[in-house]
Amino acid sequence: MLKGRVIKAGTLPVALPLKIVSIGGGNGLSTLLRGLKRYAKASPGGLDITAIVTVTDDGGSSGRLRREFDVLPPGDIRNCMVALCEDEALLSRLFQYRFSNGRGLKGHSFGNLFLTAMTHLTGDFGQAVRLSSEVLAVLGRIYPSTAANVVLEATLENGTKVAGETRISRSRSRIEKIELRPKHPKPLGETLRAIAEADLITLGPGSLFTSVIPNLLVKGVAQAIRQSPALKVYFVNLMSQPGETTNFRASDHVKALLRHAGRGRRLIDVCVVNTQPMARKTLDWYQASAAQPVNNDIDNLERMGLKVIGADLVRMAGRLTDQKIRHDQSVIGAVAMELAQKARRAKTK
Numbered sequence: 001m002l003k004g005r006v007i008k009a010g011t012l013p014v015a016l017p018l019k020i021v022s023i024g025g026g027n028g029l030s031t032l033l034r035g036l037k038r039y040a041k042a043s044p045g046g047l048d049i050t051a052i053v054t055v056t057d058d059g060g061s062s063g064r065l066r067r068e069f070d071v072l073p074p075g076d077i078r079n080c081m082v083a084l085c086e087d088e089a090l091l092s093r094l095f096q097y098r099f100s101n102g103r104g105l106k107g108h109s110f111g112n113l114f115l116t117a118m119t120h121l122t123g124d125f126g127q128a129v130r131l132s133s134e135v136l137a138v139l140g141r142i143y144p145s146t147a148a149n150v151v152l153e154a155t156l157e158n159g160t161k162v163a164g165e166t167r168i169s170r171s172r173s174r175i176e177k178i179e180l181r182p183k184h185p186k187p188l189g190e191t192l193r194a195i196a197e198a199d200l201i202t203l204g205p206g207s208l209f210t211s212v213i214p215n216l217l218v219k220g221v222a223q224a225i226r227q228s229p230a231l232k233v234y235f236v237n238l239m240s241q242p243g244e245t246t247n248f249r250a251s252d253h254v255k256a257l258l259r260h261a262g263r264g265r266r267l268i269d270v271c272v273v274n275t276q277p278m279a280r281k282t283l284d285w286y287q288a289s290a291a292q293p294v295n296n297d298i299d300n301l302e303r304m305g306l307k308v309i310g311a312d313l314v315r316m317a318g319r320l321t322d323q324k325i326r327h328d329q330s331v332i333g334a335v336a337m338e339l340a341q342k343a344r345r346a347k348t349k
Contacts, residue, residue, distance in 0.1 A: 020336060029206055
């Protein structure tokens with residue numbers, strides 16, 4: 001059983017849970033949260049999980065609801081809620097259910113519609129997320145990175161500006177810079193408090209420019225990460241993404257994060273990279289789309305003053321049913337827990 005540090009309060013011992021704040025979006029964040037969830041379940045009160053999620057999605061069901069009902073995009077939030085759901089059985093399946101037909105319903109997931117309805121009932125997206133998390137018995141807290149209705153804008157290497165996450169993801173030109181419109185939206189107060197109190201802060205895995213960096217562009221978030229006494233860890237992506245990170249090495253990912261977060265104290269202490277070879281057949285499928293494994297240039301990372309941890313992060317080939325290379329949730333969850341425990345011990349020495 002995992003337990004936090006024990007202190008004395010009068011004559012009764014009080015356990016302080018490990019506190020992990022995970023920042024990102026998309027499938028990468030959901031995978032990490034699933035890996036952490038089993039520790040929260042195995043050790044009630046021993047692990048405090050907070051997810052901070054980007055809200056720039058403008059495609060699919062989320063994009064339609066955003067345009068039609070003037071709400072924040074619910075898709076990434078929904079995936080995080082399901083990932084942290086105590087029992088991923090009926091309720092989580094219900095939240096992930098996607099309508100295959102029906103005028104106005106086709107393509108929408110039930111969870112997205114539920115969050116949209118709750119937002120209109122409460123008048124506040126953050127409150128809708130909190131109440132919906134209670135319905136799902138979520139083992140942690142989930143916050144949108146901002147309550148503002150923001151749009152992502154990319155400046156490409158040829159100087160062209162592209163607005164909207166969907167259009168940016170489809171672009172095949174290298175991205176030089178990402179910005180939010182309007183600039184510097186305010187974060188939630190709960191987000192800054194969680195960062196300040198964390199033992200471990202994780203960035204990624206996930207799309208560098210559309211899932212991870214947008215969170216750092218919210219006013220005060222990057223500064224809060226730097227000022228936090230937590231250990232800061234970046235989970236490097238397994239594969240490059242055409243256009244977004246074509247030919248990016250691991251150090252290029254880190255440089256992009258630092259460039260967008262502005263100057264100041266250390267944003268990242270540790271990089272976690274994959275050491276497991278990938279199946280040739282699957283790599284051929286990726287290369288047909290101009291994607292390739294990220295080159296983990298460990299020497300460059302270490303020269304940047306970062307500690308590098310290598311692990312077999314790839315989900316086993318026998319479980320690859322969709323020809324997609326994913327992080328193994330059990331492995332990245334275990335790595336994050338070990339680092340959080342080390343960070344807590346360092347704090348209490």
